[in-house]
Amino acid sequence: MLSDAAGSGAAGLAALWAARYRAGTAPGGLPDEAMLRHLMAHRSVRAYRPDPVPESVLDGAVAAAQSASTSSNLQVWSVVAVEDAERRGRLADLAGGQAHIRQAPLFLAWLVDLSRLARMGEVRAHATEGLDYLETFLVGVVDATLAAQNAAAFLEAQGLGIVYIGGLRNHPEQVARELGLPDRCMAVFGMCVGHPDPDRPAAIKPRLPQSVVLHRERYDCAGEGEAIGRYDGADEAFQREQGLASRAWSDVMLRRVAGPQSLSGRDRLREALDALGFALR
Amino acid sequence: MLSDAAGSGAAGLAALWAARYRAGTAPGGLPDEAMLRHLMAHRSVRAYRPDPVPESVLDGAVAAAQSASTSSNLQVWSVVAVEDAERRGRLADLAGGQAHIRQAPLFLAWLVDLSRLARMGEVRAHATEGLDYLETFLVGVVDATLAAQNAAAFLEAQGLGIVYIGGLRNHPEQVARELGLPDRCMAVFGMCVGHPDPDRPAAIKPRLPQSVVLHRERYDCAGEGEAIGRYDGADEAFQREQGLASRAWSDVMLRRVAGPQSLSGRDRLREALDALGFALR
Numbered sequence: 001m002l003s004d005a006a007g008s009g010a011a012g013l014a015a016l017w018a019a020r021y022r023a024g025t026a027p028g029g030l031p032d033e034a035m036l037r038h039l040m041a042h043r044s045v046r047a048y049r050p051d052p053v054p055e056s057v058l059d060g061a062v063a064a065a066q067s068a069s070t071s072s073n074l075q076v077w078s079v080v081a082v083e084d085a086e087r088r089g090r091l092a093d094l095a096g097g098q099a100h101i102r103q104a105p106l107f108l109a110w111l112v113d114l115s116r117l118a119r120m121g122e123v124r125a126h127a128t129e130g131l132d133y134l135e136t137f138l139v140g141v142v143d144a145t146l147a148a149q150n151a152a153a154f155l156e157a158q159g160l161g162i163v164y165i166g167g168l169r170n171h172p173e174q175v176a177r178e179l180g181l182p183d184r185c186m187a188v189f190g191m192c193v194g195h196p197d198p199d200r201p202a203a204i205k206p207r208l209p210q211s212v213v214l215h216r217e218r219y220d221c222a223g224e225g226e227a228i229g230r231y232d233g234a235d236e237a238f239q240r241e242q243g244l245a246s247r248a249w250s251d252v253m254l255r256r257v258a259g260p261q262s263l264s265g266r267d268r269l270r271e272a273l274d275a276l277g278f279a280l281r
Numbered sequence: 282m283l284s285d286a287a288g289s290g291a292a293g294l295a296a297l298w299a300a301r302y303r304a305g306t307a308p309g310g311l312p313d314e315a316m317l318r319h320l321m322a323h324r325s326v327r328a329y330r331p332d333p334v335p336e337s338v339l340d341g342a343v344a345a346a347q348s349a350s351t352s353s354n355l356q357v358w359s360v361v362a363v364e365d366a367e368r369r370g371r372l373a374d375l376a377g378g379q380a381h382i383r384q385a386p387l388f389l390a391w392l393v394d395l396s397r398l399a400r401m402g403e404v405r406a407h408a409t410e411g412l413d414y415l416e417t418f419l420v421g422v423v424d425a426t427l428a429a430q431n432a433a434a435f436l437e438a439q440g441l442g443i444v445y446i447g448g449l450r451n452h453p454e455q456v457a458r459e460l461g462l463p464d465r466c467m468a469v470f471g472m473c474v475g476h477p478d479p480d481r482p483a484a485i486k487p488r489l490p491q492s493v494v495l496h497r498e499r500y501d502c503a504g505e506g507e508a509i510g511r512y513d514g515a516d517e518a519f520q521r522e523q524g525l526a527s528r529a530w531s532d533v534m535l536r537r538v539a540g541p542q543s544l545s546g547r548d549r550l551r552e553a554l555d556a557l558g559f560a561l562r
Contacts, residue, residue, distance in 0.1 A: 029337030
């Protein structure tokens with residue numbers, strides 16, 4: 001129904017708002033312009049056609065990524081583009097067996113990369129002790145994420161689909177070995193890229209009401225419980241429409257953060273980062 | 282010279298590529314389309330006119346932000362919109378005295394927010410031990426950053442300027458008090474938003490050659506030293522053009538990560554996060 005939602009139809013924004021929030025209408029003063037429609041039309045794609053992604057599109061994705069902000073211009077991120085089917089298969093296994101990593105022709109591993117500055121320091125015998133702090137690791141995570149999201153926006157505007165793969169953190173050391181990462185380099189997440197399979201279209205997932213995430217002047221969670229209750233209902237309706245098991249969002253989320261056993265092995269992330277050369281002081 | 286670079290001029294992409302890389306030309310097959318031009322035209326704006334940001338634009342920014350991917354749909358982020366001039370002044374002081382936080386009419390503090398799930402767990406007496414792991418904090422950082430970058434893309438497409446403020450991490454506890462943040466909630470970075478001052482236009486900052494950040498199949502840093510040397514030259518030329526002190530990028534970056542003394546107080550981030558209720562197991 002919303003397959004042309006990012007197009008130029010006059011009703012685009014209203015339909016996108018309805019799909020994203022399932023309540024209320026788009027603010028009157030908001031221009032129905034292409035950028036907002038593009039961003040609001042995002043859906044995670046988990047079914048792809050095999051057609052390769054043109055080389056020039058990868059160049060454009062990296063240019064978009066590099067045009068994002070980077071803390072102090074440190075540029076402490078890198079990306080590995082994986083096309084080899086066998087390597088994608090091994091990465092799929094490491095990420096919990098996600099079939100779309102095998103299926104999508106291009107897989108991008110987005111890296112926190114402090115190794116470049118470490119190498120520059122070695123060459124010049126310059127101290128780089130600042131790399132050992134949690135702060136610098138955090139800068140790398142933020143840099144890599146800003147870059148990746150710019151790439152995602154560009155790729156989706158090209159008619160391609162993407163999905164982020166947090167499962168790369170299930171086995172960080174094995175992923176690092178597979179990708180030949182040096183010390184102080186870690187794949188923070190992956191991204192499948194390809195042409196969406198038109199026979200298995202993805203849907204726009206509803207999100208929490210704006211009132212829950214947007215605070216004015218100071219944090220205020222009054223009314224949050226009721227708003228989340230309404231969202232649970234909207235999300236259940238979405239699940240039913242998609243032919244998925246009906247469940248309340250809050251129940252699923254609470255199970256997801258119940259304890260270390262629900263973290264898919266990522267409860268040992270700190271140990272893994274230590275093994276990869278991040279001291280996180 | 283590039284003030285209309287995000288516009289529809291046919292030479293747009295070529296000019297943007299030249300400004301961003303200062304070497305080579307845009308790949309032939311790459312379509313000169315609006316999204317790529319918008320993203321490549323990003324520049325951090327540090328001089329603003331006082332005109333307020335319309336309310337509907339904030340609604341749009343939050344809708345764009347919420348439309349970004351979020352790990353497992355956890356949505357563990359929030360944003361505080363600060364317009365009060367005195368509060369912006371105090372935040373400017375806490376962030377190292379950055380004048381543009383006082384000047385821009387809107388300041389967005391982007392939060393890692395695990396407190397919402399903690400509250401949901403309390404109401405239902407459900408365990409939320411998973412919130413105490415580094416992994417879940419990392420999910421919050423990634424979620425907040427994906428959201429913020431979508432907001433940035435939308436705001437810039439509206440003709441507004443933005444700049445990220447990592448200085449919010451100089452004094453995380455004081456920032457949390459100023460914004461009334463609950464436990465397990467931290468401002469990972471801020472963002473100034475406003476109409477760019479046309480008398481003090483910002484420039485597109487050159488970035489590392491693509492060969493340095495993009496790896497094929499496996500990580501490969503062969504040729505990196507030479508490429509960084511060329512970039513040092515391009516960055517020095519940029520600095521001169523901007524009337525700024527001439528210095529090589531590598532020298533500045535190495536000073537920035539030399540040791541704890543170069544981290545603007547953020548060498549104690551781990552202690553601060555502990556005080557804010559993040560166990561980071």
